[in-house]
Amino acid sequence: MSYELIALLMFAAMLLMLLTGQRIFGAIGFVAAGAALLLYGQGAVEMPFNAAFRLFNWFPMLTLPLFVYMGYVLSESGIAEDLYRAFHVWFGRLRGGLAIGTILLMVVVSAMNGLSVAGMAIGATIALPEMLRRGYDKVLITGVVQGGSSLGILVPPSVVLVLYGMIARQPVSQLWLAGVFPGLMMAAMFILYIVIRCRLQPHLAPTVSEEELNMPLREKLKLLRAGIIPFLIFFFMTGLFVLGYTSLVESSAVGATSATLAAAWKRRLTFRVLHETAKKTLMISCMFLWIILAALAFGAVFDGIGAVRAIEGLFITRWELSPWEVLIMMQLSYLLMGMFLDDTAMLVIVAPLYVPLVRMLGFDPIWYGVLYTMTCQIAYMTPPFGYNLFLMRAMAPPGISLVDIYRSIIPFVAIMVAAVVLLMIFPQIALWLPQYVNAR
Template sequence: MDHNTIAILMFSTMLLMMITGQRVFGAIGVVAVVAALALWGPGGTDMGFSAVMKLMKWTPLLTLPMFVFMGYVMSESRLAEDLYRMFHVWFGPLPGGLAIGTILLMVMISVMNGLSVAGMAIGATIALPELVRRGYDRLMISGVIQAGSSLGILIPPSVVLVLFSLIARQPVSNLWLAGVVPGLLMAALFVLYIVIRCTLNPALAPAMPAEERARITWPERLRLLRAGLLPVFIFVAMMVPFLNGWASLTEASVIGALASVAAALVKGRFTWAVFETATRQTLMITVMFMMIITAALSFGAVFDGLGAGRAINDFFLDSLGLAPWQVLVLMQASFLVMGMFLDDTAMLVIVAPVFVSLAKSLGFDLVWYGVLYTITCQIAYLTPPFGYNLFLMKAMAPPEFTLPVIYRSVFPFVLVMILTLVLVMVFPELALWLPREVLGR
């Protein structure tokens, strides 16, 4: 059996195991171990050991538990509730104002947490009941919460971009800065869609009644604005020392975690229960990521040892004779298809090593490509039948939010995401301008 056939067999076996519901790290790790032992005998076990050592020596991974802890502290101490009240008061009088406020809330949550799940949890527990009470259309509610929560993996501090930096060997600081403008652009396009849709059909998202607006005094409006300063304080406390070279990435993540604790203490909400929940969830998520990455690095070592990466390069460039931009479009399309069945971490660790090598050989900037990959992950979160956010929404929403409603609600927002992806592909400076200006690339 030739090496190409073995590589195809490995990949198809792994996908089959995932489709049948096996754990991601188990599916990847088992295939890697069996293939390594079959190909190289007992010496193949060194590949897994080398993968673990490589992971242990990669210090930026220490930022992962810090950012997860920071997000859970903000969530469990109910600081997000203050933010939502602020957006409710200031944007409620507009048609679709509370939906706009939900998107802006998700942007704020994104700068405090690098995971989509935190935004989804906050949106489903805080925003959803209020949107339902206000008579918002179920499709609008479901779409806004799911799309808004996906911003967490593009706007820094994105955990997905931290993991991509491990695969692509690119500075995390460059990738984070590259995600800022596309992330804000996507949020702005979400808001624009909501404004246009609700202006054409105000019944989808009724404005706050006039008598309720009259009861909200200006001192209260100004007091609520202070709630918006907390995320800014945490973001500035974390990013300014890092971007000025006063602190390393790992040290900046610790500053961010301490700043979130300080914010909760100032509000008088940092209890033992908050600390215990945040610590427990941080441990669970960190261990999960570590296991997946270790298994993926082992799989990648075997896959690359077979020459599969070079074979794919030769197939695209020589056998098909495609131009670089055609190959890029094909890679992004394949990510979109895989996103219907796999989560972002699985796609990253399975396919990204091969595609990163291909993108580099084609002369594309890997920081820019990292942003493209992350946007496709966001789309994957929302694409049926197995989009990650779809099932989170089903688990957290009331019974009237059925799967057909949840599936239908995301399509307008998926189109907005695809538009953002196309804009960043056509205009790479949307991603590359800020890193160059701030870090002098």
């Protein structure tokens, strides 16, 4: 049996296991272990142990639970909700102001958490009911929450970029810096769309009543204090890291400690908050650890049989595709897989294949990490089976149907596609900041 056929059978077996509803790490790890035993015999039992020790010896792995913990402390203690109240008052006079405030809230939540699910949960439980009560169009604001939550896996400290760095063996600090401008660019494009759409169709987003906004300036300035804590946490966590005062792990520890102290200072560090935060942090961290472990074992088998070179030969030698045509095909494969899998599963499946191929084609793996992240977010926000669509349906109020959710995402997916095209045409959008920091 040829190595190409073995690689194809492994890939097909893994997809079949995933379609049966098995857990991601179980399906991938089972295929990796089974293929290793069949190919290498009893000596292959050492492969999972080698993968585990390689994972546990990777010091930046400590950042994962610390960042997740930080985000959940801020969410469970209500600090993110305070921030939304400030946006509500300061942007209330602007047509579509609450929707713009929601996008800004998502940027801040992304900078505090690094998970798109956390941003969507806050948007669906805090912002969405409030905007519905104010008479906003349900299709517009559902798209706002989904589009804004997509920033969670792009703006640092992005957990998905941390995972990409682990699997692709790229420096996480460079990936974070590379995600800053693309994330802010996409947020600015969302805001511009909301402003234009609400000017053309004012009935979609009424302004907040004068009675609610007729607040003394002193009270408005007090509301601004809600933004001080997230800003300080982000500065101490990311700013000190970029300036070179802290390492990546130290930065995550600073963020987690700052979030805990902030919750305690506001007298919200209750037993319930600590219990929920610890439970969710443990659940998310363990899930990611098992997935990475399975990915490393799967990647070791794929590397051993030469699957990457087989795919390179198929695309470049037999089909005679140019590097850019190969890259576009890779991006289209994400859109297809995104109908059934989330971003972590896609990363685990394709990283062992695509990352070495990206290097062979002459592309920057840091730039590709940001491109992958943006494309995957588009993939599972795309009908009919997008992962995010059903997650939104589970969190949304009863008045919002699945059809509304499908309709709401169309303009935001179009904007995200435009952002991906811009990043492909102008790679320096992602690469300028890492190169500037390195030069210093």
